[in-house]
Structures are given as structure tokens and as C-alpha cells.
Amino acid sequence: MRIRALTLGLAALLVSLGAQADGDAAKGKVAAYACIGCHGVPNYTNQYPNYRVPELAGQRAAYIVQALKEYKAGDRAHKTMHAQASSLSDQQMQDIAAYFESLGKTAPAGQ
Amino acid sequence: MKKLNLIAAALVLAAPAAFADGNPASGKQIFETHGCAGCHDASAVAKAGQDPQPPILAGQYKDYIIQALREYKKNERKGSPMNAMAAPLSDTDMKDLAEYLSALPGPLGTLPEGGH
Numbered sequence: 001m002r003i004r005a006l007t008l009g010l011a012a013l014l015v016s017l018g019a020q021a022d023g024d025a026a027k028g029k030v031a032a033y034a035c036i037g038c039h040g041v042p043n044y045t046n047q048y049p050n051y052r053v054p055e056l057a058g059q060r061a062a063y064i065v066q067a068l069k070e071y072k073a074g075d076r077a078h079k080t081m082h083a084q085a086s087s088l089s090d091q092q093m094q095d096i097a098a099y100f101e102s103l104g105k106t107a108p109a110g111q
Numbered sequence: 112m113k114k115l116n117l118i119a120a121a122l123v124l125a126a127p128a129a130f131a132d133g134n135p136a137s138g139k140q141i142f143e144t145h146g147c148a149g150c151h152d153a154s155a156v157a158k159a160g161q162d163p164q165p166p167i168l169a170g171q172y173k174d175y176i177i178q179a180l181r182e183y184k185k186n187e188r189k190g191s192p193m194n195a196m197a198a199p200l201s202d203t204d205m206k207d208l209a210e211y212l213s214a215l216p217g218p219l220g221t222l223p224e225g226g227h
Contacts, residue, residue, distance in 0.1 A: 055172060076182070
């Protein structure tokens, strides 16, 4: 009886660890609220230089995470994105990225 | 009056290429022969599970694609396979690529409205 309980407990722990490793899209939807102001407006343009902010819905999660890390570290120079990314933990980046990829209209991940 | 029209016409024709759209047929050729599909996939809908993970390019805003290519070429974005890939591209190449890629079908879109 005790061994079964232990096994169940261990299984639950392993499952929860697995869930933490990747992003949680539901949490990402909440964390991404600050992104919508620019990336949720079709054809929204930076003040200067003048180009449209990229479409993010449906983008590959691992790429989003990489980009956010680069903005946070200053490896990509962009004041607004640096400020936004600096406020995010690694886990929040994963969550937001998972949410963005989940919005993809057509191609699934392996397609 | 006619002379003024002629001058105006000449000025319009001489307008810098910067204001013209890219050539998507040229962009397609560059994409296919330059090696872009190797990471970004022939459809420009990059497959997941790659390291580093290339972005989906199909359907992205063309001015943003040009901006990104410029940043890679100028090493403002560093440490990426894209630095070498963007190095030989001219402004026209970038514009042509962007014109082609932005018109391709794919899953990209604007973020939907949020809500608590």
C-alpha cells in the first residue's frame, strides 16, 4: 500500500516537472497581455526606425524564446523590446512562446 | 504646360528603386538557390524541433523581414547562422526575398485581443 502511494507520488512529481519544462500556453496568454498593445494591432509601426512590428501569432516557440533572451541581454538592440523582455522570467518566456505557437492557423509543429 | 508634364513624368520615372516593390520571382529564386529552405523549409513554414530554431517566414510583414536581414548583415543581430546567410545579400535581394515571403501562406498572424 505504501509502495503504491510512493509510486503514485513519484509519478505525479515527474509529470509536474515535465509540465514545467515546456511552456504553459494558458499562463502564457495571461503573461502576453503586455504584448498585444503593439503585436495585436495589424500593421502597427515602430516610431523610428519605421517598420512594422512582426506578426507573432503562430510563430515557433523556441524561436520566440531565443529572440526574447536576445532582447533581454541586449544582443538585439531595441529599447522597447529590451524593457519588455527584461520583465520576463525564463519560464514566462516559455509560457508566452507556447501560447504564441498555439495560435497558428494552419501548419502543426511537425508539418 | 506640356514641358512641365514631361518633367514631372521624368521625375516619376527616375524615382529611386527604394519606393518600388520587390520582385517575388527573383525572391523565390534566391530563397531556393541560396540555401534558405535548408533551415526555413521550402514552404518557409519552418519545422519545429530544430536547434537553433529558425522562425516561420511565410506571411511575415515584408518590411520586418528586410529589417531583420539588414540587422543580420550589419551584425547588429549577432551569433546566428543568419549573419553568414545575409552577408552576400544586396538591398534588392532583401526586398525581393521579402516580397516573395510575405505573400506565402502560413500560420502567422496578429495577436488576438486578450482578456482577463
